[in-house]
Amino acid sequence: MTSLPHFPYHRDPESSGSIRSSDAACECCGKAPGLLYDGVVYAEESVQNLCPWCIADGSAADKFDAEFFDAYFCDDDQNEVKMPPEAYREVFSRTIGFPTFNPIGWWVHCNQPAEYVTRNEPYEMVFECRVCHQRHAIDDLD
Ligand SMILES: [Zn+2]
Ligand SMILES: [Zn+2]
Secondary structure: OOOOOOOOOEOOHHHHOOEEEOOOOOOOOOOOOOEEEOOOOEOOOOOOOOOHHHHHOOHHHHHHOOEOOOEEEEOOOOOEOOOOHHHHHHHHHOOOOOOOOOOEEEEEEOOEEOEEEEEEOOOEEEEEOOOOOOEEEEEOOO
């Protein structure tokens, strides 16, 4: 069993339900690594099968102009904050998605996008600051 690539902004894609077993080929790299992304791909064309490695290294984002979230960056009060373009790319196009109601606020702390840790059902997305390690829950209401 190959281990998954590291996603700096999504701690545990397996427990988030973002990974499925499949023998199908990834539409980006053409390989069939046995594990594929299980989630929504926001792209012009319909993309069914992507492997986690092509998401992590940005090749799926480049090839399909894909994003994996319908999200915006927000502060403690869930007000939108603007971030540099690299932050949008790193988080929304190179991070494997997880199931949410949409759109979601992605917590920013210490001027950095936080890491998504887990979900407390039914409505809390738990983030942890990558700088000061404070945790914060963002509501994801349907
Ligand atoms: Zn791939
Ligand atoms: Zn912080």
